[in-house]
Each structure stands twice: as structure tokens, then as C-alpha cells.
Amino acid sequence: MPKSKVRKKNDFTSHPANRTPVKVKAGPSSTLYVSVMLGFMLVGLAWLIVYYLAADQLAWMNDLGAWNFLIGFGFMIVGLVMTMKWH
DSSP, rough: OOOOOOOOOOOSSOGGGOOOOOOOOOOOOHHHHHHHHHHHHHHHHHHHHHHHHHTTHHHHHHHHHTTHHHHHHHHHHHHHHGGGGOO
16 A cells, blocks of 8 residues: 655744734823813713703703704713724
8 A cells, every 4th residue: 555645744833034013002092082082971971961950941952952962972972982092
């Protein structure tokens, strides 16, 4: 019976010369960025709380009606989108 051909095994170890350079990420976000991010989320929450509690006393807010939800949640969504760049 003929002997089977010996196959060369692939070398799966990484060689330092074959590695592609990796971009090094910047350090942590500045405190200003984090403050603005949290500020947007808190302003949106405060807008909705004021709308629920004092819309009857604030005529301009009462005139906005359901747009208050868009404004409040809009501020919060901007803050949440900013969390994706936070590190």
C-alpha cells in the first residue's frame, strides 16, 4: 500500500514582522466632554419633569403640547449618542 503524502502544517503563530500597525486610541475623555454629555441628559430629563409638573403654569410650554416630548427626549438622545465617543 502506498504511503500518503505528508502535508506541511500551517504555522498559525504570529510573526512580529507580519503584524499590521494598530492605531493607538487617545486617552480618556476630558471632563468638559463628560460634563456636556451628562448635561444634555439631565436637561432632557428636567425638561420632561417640568413639562409634567408645571405645564399648566407655563403658557409657552403648554402651547408646545406633544412637542415637549420630542425636545426632552431629543436632549437625552444627544447625550446618549455622545456616550459612544466617551472613553
